[in-house]
Amino acid sequence: MDMLISILEQGLIFAIMAMGVYITYKILDFPDLSVDGTYPLGAAVTVALISAGTNPLLAMLAAVGAGAVAGLATGLIHVKLKVRDLLSGIITMTALYSVNLHIAGRANVPIFTSTTIFNNNFANSMFSGALAPYKVLIIICIVAIASKLLLDWYLKTKSGFLLRAVGDNPVVVTSLANDKGSVKIIGLVIANALVALSGSVIAQQQRFFEIQMGTGTIVIGLASVIIGINLFRRFYRVKPTSSVIVGSILYKACVALAITYGLSATDMKLVTAVLFLVILVLGRERRARRKSIA
Amino acid sequence: MKRILTILSMVLISALIVSGCNSGSDDEYTIGLGQFGPHGSLDNCREGFLAGLAEEGIVEGENLTVDYQDANFDGGTTNLIAQSFVSKNVDLICAIATPMAQAAFNAAEGKDIPVIFTAVTDPVMAQINEGNITGTSDMLPVDAQLKLIRAIMPEATKIGILYTTSEVNSESAIAVYEELATGYGFEIVKSGISVAADIPLAIDGLLSKVDCISNLTDNTVVGSLPIILEAANAKNIPVFGSEIEQVKIGCAAAEGLEYYELGKQTGKMAARVLKGEATASEIPYEIIEESFLYVNSDVMEEIGLTLPSEMSGRAIDVA
Numbered sequence: 001m002d003m004l005i006s007i008l009e010q011g012l013i014f015a016i017m018a019m020g021v022y023i024t025y026k027i028l029d030f031p032d033l034s035v036d037g038t039y040p041l042g043a044a045v046t047v048a049l050i051s052a053g054t055n056p057l058l059a060m061l062a063a064v065g066a067g068a069v070a071g072l073a074t075g076l077i078h079v080k081l082k083v084r085d086l087l088s089g090i091i092t093m094t095a096l097y098s099v100n101l102h103i104a105g106r107a108n109v110p111i112f113t114s115t116t117i118f119n120n121n122f123a124n125s126m127f128s129g130a131l132a133p134y135k136v137l138i139i140i141c142i143v144a145i146a147s148k149l150l151l152d153w154y155l156k157t158k159s160g161f162l163l164r165a166v167g168d169n170p171v172v173v174t175s176l177a178n179d180k181g182s183v184k185i186i187g188l189v190i191a192n193a194l195v196a197l198s199g200s201v202i203a204q205q206q207r208f209f210e211i212q213m214g215t216g217t218i219v220i221g222l223a224s225v226i227i228g229i230n231l232f233r234r235f236y237r238v239k240p241t242s243s244v245i246v247g248s249i250l251y252k253a254c255v256a257l258a259i260t261y262g263l264s265a266t267d268m269k270l271v272t273a274v275l276f277l278v279i280l281v282l283g284r285e286r287r288a289r290r291k292s293i294a
Numbered sequence: 295m296k297r298i299l300t301i302l303s304m305v306l307i308s309a310l311i312v313s314g315c316n317s318g319s320d321d322e323y324t325i326g327l328g329q330f331g332p333h334g335s336l337d338n339c340r341e342g343f344l345a346g347l348a349e350e351g352i353v354e355g356e357n358l359t360v361d362y363q364d365a366n367f368d369g370g371t372t373n374l375i376a377q378s379f380v381s382k383n384v385d386l387i388c389a390i391a392t393p394m395a396q397a398a399f400n401a402a403e404g405k406d407i408p409v410i411f412t413a414v415t416d417p418v419m420a421q422i423n424e425g426n427i428t429g430t431s432d433m434l435p436v437d438a439q440l441k442l443i444r445a446i447m448p449e450a451t452k453i454g455i456l457y458t459t460s461e462v463n464s465e466s467a468i469a470v471y472e473e474l475a476t477g478y479g480f481e482i483v484k485s486g487i488s489v490a491a492d493i494p495l496a497i498d499g500l501l502s503k504v505d506c507i508s509n510l511t512d513n514t515v516v517g518s519l520p521i522i523l524e525a526a527n528a529k530n531i532p533v534f535g536s537e538i539e540q541v542k543i544g545c546a547a548a549e550g551l552e553y554y555e556l557g558k559q560t561g562k563m564a565a566r567v568l569k570g571e572a573t574a575s576e577i578p579y580e581i582i583e584e585s586f587l588y589v590n591s592d593v594m595e596e597i598g599l600t601l602p603s604e605m606s607g608r609a610i611d612v613a
Binding site for chain 2: 002003006010097101106107108110111112113206207208210211212213215216255256259260264268
């Protein structure tokens with residue numbers, strides 16, 4: 001039971017990040033590596049503000065803002081300076097290491113005793129007694145679902161429609177008299193804002209910031225997106241954001257089960273890579289088959 | 295996608311079967327032992343910990359099951375390890391090094407699983423000094439180290455320190471160095487790196503500015519010690535270590551903690567908690583202060599240094 005709760009908690013937090021990766025990887029077709037930097041950026045901003053006594057909700061908003069700025073940086077480097085997509089992300093990610101260290105002040109900042117969205121008078125009185133073990137999960141659920149609904153809503157607006165078009169068919173965007181560069185930048189801004197939000201939530205859940213916590217975030221994000229999207233390929237009614245959330249939970253479940261039952265943590269990265277490869281190959285097989293039928 | 299579903303369900307089913315098999319009696323203990331990464335001092339700590347438990351009659355393989363996991367210096371993995379210990383409902387978690395201790399503390403809070411840490415430099419700064427947690431701290435004996443360097447090198451004025459900007463223990467150790475150095479007439483020249491690959495360039499820059507190098511327990515720097523020693527030897531600049539393993543592989547000398555003993559002391563604390571003699575929240579954390587003087591006589595001779603006679607009495611030659 002503990003394990004199920006912990007899988008859901010982790011899965012939902014990372015789902016927020018994975019929705020950001022969904023925008024860049026799936027919609028924009030942009031391999032955005034800045035994620036490895038913006039995820040700890042969200043955490044760094046959050047712990048810095050929270051340990052200074054800021055309201056955790058404000059700290060979360062600030063984290064989202066910081067993530068948006070980082071996304072803007074990647075976008076500007078790519079669109080205005082004409083640096084290749086992969087490299088723009090790597091540049092931002094590299095710069096963010098120093099930025100994060102400056103924001104947090106130290107490589108490891110604990111907030112065990114501070115007020116967070118999980119540990120405050122309101123939440124503690126709302127979820128007392130039998131509900132107490134589910135407190136963290138319920139709050140994470142609210143944040144994740146709110147992010148999902150906001151993103152769903154945005155993708156239906158005109159701006160969201162252009163965003164979806166730019167990855168598939170840039171000509172449409174240009175013919176609608178819109179600059180595809182600025183649409184890309186908007187996409188990166190939203191994506192990295194989501195990633196930073198996820199970093200902010202995890203920092204409050206694990207209650208400390210570690211400078212190295214971002215390493216490998218993009219892999220988890222991609223794996224979640226690919227699992228989710230492939231799993232629900234046939235179900236046209238399921239929104240991609242919902243698929244990504246399910247994908248993230250399933251991914252975390254696999255990892256948690258693997259590590260709990262026998263697998264040593266040393267092999268974790270290898271297992272992640274193999275799992276990732278298997279999903280990619282299975283996904284591609286399907287696509288190839290579909291093409292041959294067509 | 296049937297295949298993915300099949301694989302997933304197989305994993306789930308096998309997991310459920312295994313989870314049904316866990317049961318334990320009163321005199322048998324299961325502990326989760328999480329280590330931040332493979333590292334000479336931390337390994338010594340772990341071995342000492344198990345030896346400490348054994349001295350109190352809790353022996354691995356007899357009445358103790360140890361679930362040992364290593365996070366390979368990865369923060370995300372520490373959380374996974376801590377959560378897996380909690381979901382297995384172990385009797386106690388032993389966490390080696392700061393990030394592992396924080397992850398364990400966070401995962402175990404409210405679950406009635408005590409956490410015993412070791413090799414944490416500053417439990418107060420890490421905020422793991424209150425709650426169902428206790429352990430031992432490995433604050434570096436900086437004062438003794440400075441005294442040692444002054445005695446061996448009466449003319450020296452500048453000590454170089456290489457550290458990783460991402461390791462919080464190193465930062466607090468440098469603060470102590472800077473505070474105490476002036477008392478011995480030294481100036482600290484520090485050089486920060488972010489990954490092991492930066493070391494060759496950083497060490498060359500640092501060596502041109504200092505009279506000697508003093509090491510911290512910085513994981514990344516200690517991991518690349520051979521590169522540092524080679525560069526320093528080429529310029530005949532002595533490198534002082536911070537524990538026995540570093541002197542064994544070529545540092546001139548060190549005032550260091552005995553990590554095996556540190557682990558042993560921690561193991562005895564854990565035994566008290568397991569036997570129910572005291573709870574982790576009742577036992578305050580302990581700091582080891584007594585340091586040992588380790589010397590590598592071969593290296594000392596090569597560089598042309600001699601240990602003053604008043605110190606040679608307590609020196610342990612590891613050459």
